[in-house]
Amino acid sequence: MLMLIFYVGKERYALDCSHVIEVIPMVSLRRVPQAPDCVAGVLNYRMTMLPVLDLSQLICGSPSRCTLSTRIAIVEYRDVARTLYCLGIIAEGMTEALTLSESQCVHQGMQLENAPYLGKTIVDDRGTIQCISLENLLPFRDRVELLPLEVKRVE
C-alpha cells in the first residue's frame, strides 16, 4: 500500500493514499468563528467548500508553520453508513509517499480515548511511522459534525 508521509513536530505520520484525492499547496483559508482550534477554516476547493483540519494543532497543539512543504491533502472517506465525506488536512513536510507492505504495520498496543485517530504503527529503516485513521479523526463529534459531500456543493 502507498502511504502519504508527513510530519507533526519531529515525528512522522502516514495516511493511506487510497483516501487521498489530491495534495495541494497551502492556501489562505476562511476562518470559522466558534470552531475548535484544530479546524483551520474552510477551503474553496474548485467551487466546493471543504472543512480543513490542522493536524499539528490537533496532535500537538501548535499550528503548522507556513512553509513550502506544508501542504493540504484533500481526502475522502466513507463511514459505516457508506456516506461520503471529504475534507482537507494540513500537515508539515508532506513531500513523500512510501510503498509499504501490510506486514510492516503493527498495533501499538494501546488505544487512547482522547486520540482515537491514531491507528497502527509502521516500522521501517528510519524509525516508526504513526498511521492516521481518517474515520476517527474528529474526536469531538458532539461539537463538530461533518456533512456528507453532496450537501456542500455550490452551484
Add this chain to the structure above:
Amino acid sequence: MTDNCWNQIGVCGDRSCLELKTFVHCRNCPVYSTSGRNLLEREAPSGYLQEWTNLLAQKDEKIDARSDRSTVLAIVFRLGREWLALRASVFKEVTRPCIVRTLPHRSNEILLGIANIHGEIIPCISLSKFLGIESPKEAVQVNRETRKIDSYSKNIKSLISIETKQYERTIVLEKESKIWMFQVDEVSQTYRCCQDEIQELTVTTHNLTNSYIKGIFNLKDRKVSYLNDDLLFDALDRKLF
C-alpha cells in the same frame, strides 16, 4: 558533512567522498536528497498563498468535463483490420499467445479448443469468426498494401510474420465466473471514453457483427467498435454450451 558536500567531495568536486563507492552518484545519496527536500522548508514567498487560493477556487474544466459525464474504461484491440474495444472490467488477463488444444467432436470454427492459462483450462474461441470479421491472414494482405511495406523490404513475408507475431496476444475475459479466451492481432491501449463519445449505429447497417456492437468511437484517426459485453457473453454461452 558540509552543506553542499556534492560540490566539494562528491561528483561535482574531487570525488573523494567514501560514500560514492556505495551510491555511485550523489543523486542516490540520502544527504543529497535530504538537502533537496530541505529547500521546501523555506517560508512560502509572498503572493504564493493568494495565487494558489485563486487557482484552486476556480472550477477545473478538465476534471469537471470528465466527472460530470459517466465514462467507461475500455481496452482497444485489433482483429485483422478491425479495431474493437471491450469494457476493461471484463478483462481478466492479456498474455502471450499460447497453444490451443482442439477438442475432438467439439471444436469448430468458432470454438477452437481449450488452453492452459496458469494451470486453468479455459475455452478458446475465434472472435473474428464469431463476429464474422475477415480472418487475420487476409488482413495482413491488406495491411501490407496499405502500409506499403513492399517498397522497404525484399523479404516481405518474414517481415510481416515477425510484425504480426510480435503484437499477437491472448485475451482472457471473465464475467460472473464465466471465462473465455481468444487471440487478437494486437492490443493497443486502454482508453477512458465518455458515454456520449460512443456513437450508436444506425438501424440500417444491422447484421450479425453489428448486433454485438454497442457503438463506435473515434480514437485518433481510427474508428473503434465498442462491443457489448453482456450480449457477447450471453451469445457465447448460448451457442457454445
